Amino acid sequence: MEINQVTALIHSVVPDAEVRVDGEGCSFSVIVVSASFEGQSLLQRQRLLMSPFKDLIASGEVHALTVKAYTPDQV
Secondary structure (H helix, E strand, O other): OOHHHHHHHHHHHOOOOEEEEEEEOOEEEEEEEOHHHOOOOHHHHHHHHHHHHHHHHHHOOOOEEEEEEEOHHHO
C-alpha cells in the first residue's frame, strides 16, 4: 500500500482533514487534524478513522496502523 492510498482512505471518511502519513509497505503512522472532531471522544475518532482499513487489516495488506486524531485547537 502506498502513502497516497492511505491518505485517500482517510479523506473518504474525513474529507476536510489535514493528513500526514509516515511509513511504507504495510506499516503506517497517521496524524489527522480536522475541525469535524470537535465534540467527539478519542474512541469515536479512532473508530471513524480505522473503519476504511478494517478489511485491509484483516487481509494483512495493512499490518500496523497508528492513528492520532486532533482538532485544530489541539495541535
